[in-house]
Amino acid sequence: MRFARWPGPRHDIDDRGSMPLAMLLTTVVMGLTAIMVPIVVLQAGSTATVSSRNSALDAARSGIDVALGQIRTSLGDYTKLPPCEMASPAGADEPYTVSIRYYGASGVDLGCPPNGIPVTAQLSVTGTGASDTRTLSATYTFKTTNENISGGNIRLDQPTSPYLCMDSGGTRRPVSGAAVKMEECDRKPDSKGKLVYTVSTDQRFAYTEFLYIKLVNSESPTALNGMCLDAPVPRNTGDLVTFKPCEALKTARQQWSLDNSSNFRSTTNGVDLDAYCLNLSTPGKAGGSLVIGGCGGGSDQRVFRPQASVGAGMAAAKTPTGESATGQLINFKQFSRCLDVTNHDINMSYMIVWFCKQAPNGDVSWNQRWTMPKPSASEAQAEVGRIRTTGTNSPGVCLRSPLSTASNVYATVKTCTATGALDNDMKWKMLGDTGTYATSYTVVDFMGNCLTPTDLTVDNPDTHGDGTAKTKVAVCDGSLLQKWNAPANLTDPDTLTNTVEK
Structure with a gap:
């Protein structure tokens, strides 16, 4: 039987030439595939690296958010501040570690846990990705009601050096009932070796709107508002002035009003000034205690010169x-x-x-x-x-x-x-x-x-x-x-x- 030929043009194929062409095409494709494999692998590796670094950064940010949240919920009670070393929960998708340092006025390191109310907290947070770590640092500034009162010394106006300043006896946390002393104002050499006056923690006082004279950074679990100058009511000449926990409400026995003579004058009812003022027990003598006494002149006994940083009191x-x-x-x-x-x-x-x-x-x-x-x-x-x-x-x-x-x-x-x-x-x-x-x-x-x-x-x-x-x-x-x-x-x-x- 003969088959009819399909109408249309004839395409004769030479089988002898078709095999080498097919082999050539296969070789080219396989070569290109071999070239592309390392490129694809390289791109995949690069993508994984970027992903790991991004995950590490996200983890560090999560750590900062957690630390800030704990700091903010503790405001008003510094004893509840977060610990200085923290970490994410085990198995967290974004693991991190947190390190916190607390600092007081003038950059004083308050230790861990802080031994006073901090001014700033320095955070360092490390986040971990699949193969990378990234570390962020930041500074948290605490907001209080007296940001411009860094505190300063309160000295007598005696005309000759060494000057005498109110002093807490070498501690930022005097015990309740401790006497308030007048000691030589702190000095240290400057870059040229000259002695200049400084303000140490035991001579750093603030004058508050309640008219309290408060030792700065003296807060503690037993004195949440710090330690303030206190004298009994009614008052008598010679009564000792001591440190007592600052009262939360205005209290006459802790109120001292700077008057026209630059005396710290007393009140017994929280309204009217009386005839008593803060006095150095032995005029001009370092180591003497503050007592209740008369008012008026006496530059080495009862005339005080607070530094500008002490604060404006009720003003x-x-x-x-x-x-x-x-x-x-x-x-x-x-x-x-x-x-x-x-x-x-x-x-x-x-x-x-x-x-x-x-x-x-x-x-x-x-x-x-x-x-x-x-x-x-x-x-x-x-x-x-x-x-x-x-x-x-x-x-x-x-x-x-x-x-x-x-x-x-x-x-x-x-x-x-x-x-x-x-x-x-x-x-x-x-x-x-x-x-x-x-x-x-x-x-x-x-x-x-x-x-x-x-x-x-x-x-x-x-x-x-x-x-x-x-x-x-x-x-x-x-x-x-x-x-x-x-x-x-x-x-x-x-x-x-x-x-x-x-």
């Missing part, structure tokens, strides 16, 4: 609208100092920024008690007004700007009425939180310059006879010296800062 209290409850103007950089009519003398050639005066009822001396424009959130909309004080032997005076930033001119006062037209040199604007750090909490004169004290940190500062700053105006620069009645946490950094990979 820092605010009204519900954020204004000063006592009518005082507190400088932020010199946080224990307030705008003051020098020596109660309205004819002085300069005003000063003196130790903030105190009274348990808030009624401080007229030369620091001012009426002023309400703080504004906008300089353009701020009220232009007078900063005025009046009192016994004062006809009523207003703060006067020299309208010049020259170095040898100062702010003064001159008589003025409570209302009516103002000369340009008595026109001021009070700025609160403007939303811009540089302009917030400033006092601005008619020329746009800012009220500022002279700088006490420079060599040979320009000061009043007792070492307090004079008052000037200067070009507004956003510095802390030019901020008044600012909240204590004005310069707080973000809670978690300096997060970097080691």
Whole structure:
């Protein structure tokens, strides 16, 4: 039988040529496959490495989140802070280890567990992936109600060295009932070998809004609010002043008001000042105890000079609208100092920024008690007004700007009425939180310059006879010296800062 031929063109195939071509194609494909295999393997390995590193980073971040959570839930009771070494639970998908160090004021290492209230915590967290580890470090800043009160020494005003300072007897945690001593103020050599005054833990005190004199970082399980100066009520001359746990509510026996003579005056009812003050038992003698005694002069016995970092006491209290409850103007950089009519003398050639005066009822001396424009959130909309004080032997005076930033001119006062037209040199604007750090909490004169004290940190500062700053105006620069009645946490950094990979 013959088969009909399929219609269409004829394609003759030479079987003798088809086999070599097929072999060539197979060889090429196999060669390409051999080349591609290591590339695929390499890419797979690289992907696994990236995945491992990402997993390690995620684990480290998880560790930071866990540590922060435990820190935040412990706020208010430092004894419940997380331990210094932690790790993820066994079998965790994102394993990590955490190391924490707690630091107090001036970077003092508080140990583990911390033996006082920390200012910062340094976190180091290592996360583990399939084949890699990654470590993150970060700084946590604790937020408290007195961030600007780092504490300082409180010394007698005796005119000759060595000066005497309040002292807790070489410990940050004196026992309840321990006497408060006056010892030589701490000194150490600087880079040139010259002895300079420093502040150690046993001489670091803070002056609180309750008018307590508190030993900084003295908190403990038996003294949750720290240790404060205390004397019995009723009081008698010679009664010993001791350390006792600070009371949680205002208590008269722990209240001490800095008065016009720079004495720490007593109160027995929490309202009125009485006739007793803190005294050194033996004037001018190191190692003596503080006792209850008389008030007035006595530079080596009862006249005290707190450092600017000690705090502003009740002067820092605010009204519900954020204004000063006592009518005082507190400088932020010199946080224990307030705008003051020098020596109660309205004819002085300069005003000063003196130790903030105190009274348990808030009624401080007229030369620091001012009426002023309400703080504004906008300089353009701020009220232009007078900063005025009046009192016994004062006809009523207003703060006067020299309208010049020259170095040898100062702010003064001159008589003025409570209302009516103002000369340009008595026109001021009070700025609160403007939303811009540089302009917030400033006092601005008619020329746009800012009220500022002279700088006490420079060599040979320009000061009043007792070492307090004079008052000037200067070009507004956003510095802390030019901020008044600012909240204590004005310069707080973000809670978690300096997060970097080691």
